[in-house]
Amino acid sequence: MNASADIAAALNRLAADEPLADRAAHLERLAGGSFDLLVVGGGITGAGVALDAVSRGLSVALVEGGDFASGTSSRSSKMIHGGFRYLQTGDVALVRESLRERHALQRNAPHLVRVMPFMIPLFLKGGVINPKLSRALGGALWSYQLAGAWRLGRRHKRLSHEEVGQHMPALDMERIGAGYMFYDLRGDDARIVFAVLASAAERGAVVVNHARCIGLSEMKHGRRTARIEVDGTTIEVSAGMVVNATGVWAQTFLDGVGVDSPRKLAPAKGTHIVLPIGLMRNDVAVSLPVASDRRTVSVVDQGPFVYVGSTETTDPADVNEPSVTESDLTYILDGINRHLTRKITPDDITSGWAGFRPLIADGKSAHSSDLSRRHSIEQDAEGLITVTGGKLTTYREMAEGTVDAVCAALGRKAKCTTRQLRLHGYCPSASHLNDGERLGKRYGDRAAKVEELAALSPALAGRITPRGETIVAEALWGLRAEMGASLADVLFRRTRIATYDGRAVLADVVDIAARIGRAAGWTDNRITAETETLKTALRQELGVLALSLPHVADNSSKEDIQ
Known part of the structure; x- marks a missing residue:
């Protein structure tokens, strides 16, 4: 054999x-x-x-x-949140419902969600923090706590100027006086x-x-x-x-x-870009205001990556083929760069995604934030x-x-x-795993099976892209155990490597398809067909980001499977 x-x-x-x-x-x-x-x-x-x-x-x-x-x-901001910003619109009932459901998901699927510290910097105006704004934010956070956020066992807190800078060293701290930290949950939507x-x-x-x-x-x-x-x-x-x-x-x-x-539905488009974590160095999620409108962008750490978004617009677009456009890119880069000491360029971006939320129109406003x-x-x-x-x-x-x-x-x-009802893969200890136990945080009590598969061959334990942490064994598991019908299915939605490192996948798509295909026992014809399908999916998803690709280093684990 x-x-x-x-x-x-x-x-x-x-x-x-x-x-x-x-x-x-x-x-x-x-x-x-x-x-x-x-x-x-x-x-x-x-x-x-x-x-x-x-x-x-x-x-x-x-x-x-x-x-x-x-x-x-599979295209959301990947936050399991109570809707803190909905307090601004007075929708306390929705906040309470969201916080109650947030707690239920944490209880039923500790392997899929984890606590997410969320920082809101307080910006200086005329060299001082606006005391009214600070009190209003502090009061809103107490309201959030009383509405049900207390179930996490964490309480919001005020941060000093130095503490804000420690949580996100890339920030231009000359414009920031202090901040607040509160807690929500995060999870992989797909x-x-x-x-x-x-x-x-x-x-x-x-x-x-x-x-x-x-x-x-x-x-x-x-x-x-x-x-x-x-x-x-x-x-x-x-x-x-x-x-x-x-x-x-x-x-x-x-x-x-x-x-x-x-x-009547009013689909709201949300777009995110992905960067190497080293450019932001944030160890918490951060909310930053966009100067051009009343929205904010979030900066969320994700292993070796960090994603920034979202634009959330109701501009007419094709919901069947969401992709990152030039205007999306400009909006996010303009919004984030005004807060950074080192400006982000398109060449820094590793991936991006866009999607539409099925919001319900009420006929009163065209702004997605009001829907x-x-x-x-x-x-x-x-x-x-x-x-x-x-x-x-x-x-x-x-x-x-x-x-x-x-x-x-x-x-x-x-x-x-x-x-x-506990969800498939339930593992009560998964929420306490450290970053080195990544598979346990993704697969729960099925992680041991993926680990056993990876141990069969150095090629199966090899990373799909140099920067990402996803290994070939995870792609095989997605194909065989999670009804993945194609390479695009497993790389976008089961492993997510195409979501976070899509430009690297596209740049090295022939080799990646061959490595996974050989491990899966595919014929050469199947590998060729899967390669072309994956290319098409990546170009559609990345949009303008697919027009030029960064250099991709050689992958260190390309052992052939004989």
Whole structure:
């Protein structure tokens, strides 16, 4: 038996009991199947609905037209926050809801989220700090604490001028007098989606990616029939209820199935750029004001990287192909550079991403900062419910309300159980792991399997890019155990290396595809096809950042797998 066969056998053994490992089995159950509920959309909202419904005893199928989490749910700011800034608009109820759900996610998925210190510098005006502004910020932080932030067991604090500089040495401290520190949570948005989907699949839900709903029949005999286009063929699925959880495409889906809706979405574009951590040297997240408008940009440390954003605009754009534009780049660089001693240039950027949030328009304002972060659950037609809006932090409560409506329509009585439901990979000690235990902080109790896989070969333990920490074994795990259908699927959404080091991946794409492809046992033709698909995805995602690429150092782990 050669090395590739040994690796394949070990991978099959390690992934055998993983709930997302066998896409063919899920697809077999989907085709011609009859379910209580069909969920259309495989982002965090749809995943949450599927888990809530199946945990109440409903038979559930979920289909996603692209890859799971390929829309908004992999393109957020990756913060599990209570919405401190929503206090400015007086939406205390939303803040309380968010803080309650933040605590639930921390309890149920300690391997996916961790505490994030967040610093707000206080800027000088005329050589002094505005006392009114300082008191107002301090008062708002106390309100945040009383609204539910206390559940983290951390209290905000005032920082001295020196302390602010220690937390982010790249700041121009001549304009800063002091600061405040408060605490929220952070998490990998796409990894949370996969944990929720795996939890649903463990309980019997059928979940299939790259399966597009292209038609929906009228309600007949208490059921609707959906036509699903998947793997070059069309299948039919019957369901008592259908939930439209397609996010920014919610109205497009309704139009496609001939259903009118008075609801209006105002997708808000958010863009982030990624830099090497050494340029900022921040050990906390930092909020900095943008001079040109009333928004802020956040600077968030992420291992060897730091990401900065977001622009959050409602300018017309194609939600199907979000990418970093020249105006996005200019806005973020102008916004951040006025606060730094060493100015950032486009050549410093390692990657970037853009996405759209499905915000609900109220007709009163065109500014995305004024649009509602609340969610909407509406029965648009018999047997069809649409859930839109909301945010990552409150996904579980959105799902609970949606499934309450589904159960009412089906005449089923079943209580929600997800408030205390531990997510796939649950590992209570994961939140206390140090930076050297990265796999445990990503995979929870499955980390040992990825580590065992990596130990089989130096090539599997090798980093995919020189700067990133992601190893080849993680890509194989994503392909085999997490329903990754392509190299783009695993590098963007399961490992995230293409998200944080996309320019390096694009510059070295042929070698990277070959290393992963050989380890996966792909043919030369498959490797070539995957290379071209990944190139296209990277160029689309990076936008203007793909037009010129930085030099990429030789990778130190390029051992061939014989």
